[in-house]
Amino acid sequence: MYEDLVTLIDIQNLEKQLQDEKLVLSEIEKEKELDSLLIRFKTIKESLNNYNESLELNVKAYRELEIKLIDVQEELSSLEEEIYSGKSNSKELHYMLQEKDNNRELVNNYEEELMRKLEEGELFRDEIDKYSLEEEKLSKLIEEVRFNYAKEIQVLEDKIKSLQDEIIKLESKISDKLLNEYKTKGERLGFQLACYIKQDGICGGCHVKIPSRTLRDINNHKTAKCDECGRYLVIEKN
Numbered sequence: 001m002y003e004d005l006v007t008l009i010d011i012q013n014l015e016k017q018l019q020d021e022k023l024v025l026s027e028i029e030k031e032k033e034l035d036s037l038l039i040r041f042k043t044i045k046e047s048l049n050n051y052n053e054s055l056e057l058n059v060k061a062y063r064e065l066e067i068k069l070i071d072v073q074e075e076l077s078s079l080e081e082e083i084y085s086g087k088s089n090s091k092e093l094h095y096m097l098q099e100k101d102n103n104r105e106l107v108n109n110y111e112e113e114l115m116r117k118l119e120e121g122e123l124f125r126d127e128i129d130k131y132s133l134e135e136e137k138l139s140k141l142i143e144e145v146r147f148n149y150a151k152e153i154q155v156l157e158d159k160i161k162s163l164q165d166e167i168i169k170l171e172s173k174i175s176d177k178l179l180n181e182y183k184t185k186g187e188r189l190g191f192q193l194a195c196y197i198k199q200d201g202i203c204g205g206c207h208v209k210i211p212s213r214t215l216r217d218i219n220n221h222k223t224a225k226c227d228e229c230g231r232y233l234v235i236e237k238n
Helices: 004-031 033-085 090-171 178-187 212-219
Strands: 193-199 233-234
Touching: 004 090, 004 178, 004 233, 033 090, 090 233, 212 233
Parallel strands: 193 233
Antiparallel strands: none
16 A cells, blocks of 8 residues: 555656646647737738728829829910910910910929829838838747747647656556545545655645654554545655
């Protein structure tokens, strides 16, 4: 029975390590760093799409203005030819001069609007370049974080598998009765059904002083439990 209890304590220690590793694994899987990076990446992507759409509209508007400017310039050129041809009477000349002024004003307006569209387009291109660079950097960072997470998770999963295998191996070495008791009562006792006696006769589970009679029984190779917590008591051999 003594050897079984020592083995059970080894199992308990491995179970504690196993729970610790599972906790670390769950914390890594809940890690918020990757989530925040993905949210930032989505925001950048949306901004990039918006600026690209705005640039497309800007280019389209610029081309439409160019066509309008060319039409007005052609009309202005035609008017100037008629004005300077000397073939028009005073009434026609007065009308054409008014039209020339109107078209000249339109040309100025279109040229100013084209300049604004050019400046606006440059701003959009600058933002697109900025967000594209940020998107590229963030994409690399996300891949790096994912790789590191995967590596950490794999190491932990391997460690957990190794601990589980070792626990199964040790469980096969103790009696079915003791193993069943551990499985049914272990959780209530914090998965510590057996414990070593500490110096000065203190229970390693509940830290209460063990009665002298119980210590004598154990020294006489009898199986004994702590009167306080009900754990099996084991003297640790050097």
